[in-house]
Amino acid sequence: AQTVTQSQPEMSVQEAETVTLSCTYDTSESNYYLFWYKQPPSRQMILVIRQEAYKQQNATENRFSVNFQKAAKSFSLKISDSQLGDTAMYFCASYNQGGKLIFGQGTELSVKP
Amino acid sequence: NAGVTQTPKFRILKIGQSMTLQCTQDMNHNYMYWYRQDPGMGLKLIYYSVGAGITDKGEVPNGYNVSRSTTEDFPLRLELAAPSQTSVYFCASRGQVNTEAFFGQGTRLTVV
Numbered sequence: 325a326q327t328v329t330q331s332q333p334e335m336s337v338q339e340a341e342t343v344t345l346s347c348t349y350d351t352s353e354s355n356y357y358l359f360w361y362k363q364p365p366s367r368q369m370i371l372v373i374r375q376e377a378y379k380q381q382n383a384t385e386n387r388f389s390v391n392f393q394k395a396a397k398s399f400s401l402k403i404s405d406s407q408l409g410d411t412a413m414y415f416c417a418s419y420n421q422g423g424k425l426i427f428g429q430g431t432e433l434s435v436k437p
Numbered sequence: 438n439a440g441v442t443q444t445p446k447f448r449i450l451k452i453g454q455s456m457t458l459q460c461t462q463d464m465n466h467n468y469m470y471w472y473r474q475d476p477g478m479g480l481k482l483i484y485y486s487v488g489a490g491i492t493d494k495g496e497v498p499n500g501y502n503v504s505r506s507t508t509e510d511f512p513l514r515l516e517l518a519a520p521s522q523t524s525v526y527f528c529a530s531r532g533q534v535n536t537e538a539f540f541g542q543g544t545r546l547t548v549v
Contacts (some may be wrong), residue, residue: 330479359537359538367525367542368542369527369529369538369540371537371538415479415480417538419531422487423468423485423487424482424485424493424495425468425470425482425485425531425538426482426496427472427479427480427481427482428479429478429479430477430478430479432477
């Protein structure tokens with residue numbers, strides 16, 4: 325079965341500091357893809373970063389980076405130099421070759437001034 | 438490009454009524470998805486399609502039906518609305534492997 329689990333319903337961080345959001349997943353596929361999406365109060369879904377499972381190198385996009393631990397099926401998101409505009413719900417997601425795209429429960433991140 | 442367009446944006450239904458949520462994409466994407474998002478929760482996959490004529494159940498398909506007669510359109514049908522179907526519904530589409538999913542703006546549905 326394909327599952328995605330986020331165990332942190334809420335997190336907060338001071339502006340300019342670093343925060344890490346956790347995600348674990350399970351899949352029987354050997355080739356799959358992982359994503360972090362951001363959902364601000366506008367409800368718009370915005371891609372933050374993606375990782376291909378066959379790539380060993382962790383993905384990085386500016387202030388956002390992932391720690392991909394394939395054996396542990398862990399895919400955490402690190403946000404450096406947090407900004408007020410980073411306040412949002414963050415969703416971890418995975419899809420496999422069968423095409424099914426599954427999301428975790430979400431982590432509500434608050435960046436405090 | 439319009440991207441993914443959902444209609445309507447808001448709707449109030451009475452228990453037992455039926456309706457169709459429309460979803461259209463103009464990016465020639467093969468993959469399309471329907472999700473529901475309850476307040477403070479994640480997105481639950483209702484149905485998805487990997488191409489015209491092909492649909493499959495997701496995590497929460499009960500009470501819903503879909504069809505995919507064209508690449509562009511992926512309507513979601515609620516036959517007998519129930520209060521438990523009160524939610525925000527998102528449609529999404531995706532192209533080839535490793536590309537991001539593009540989302541519509543959502544439909545807020547209330548069943549009373």
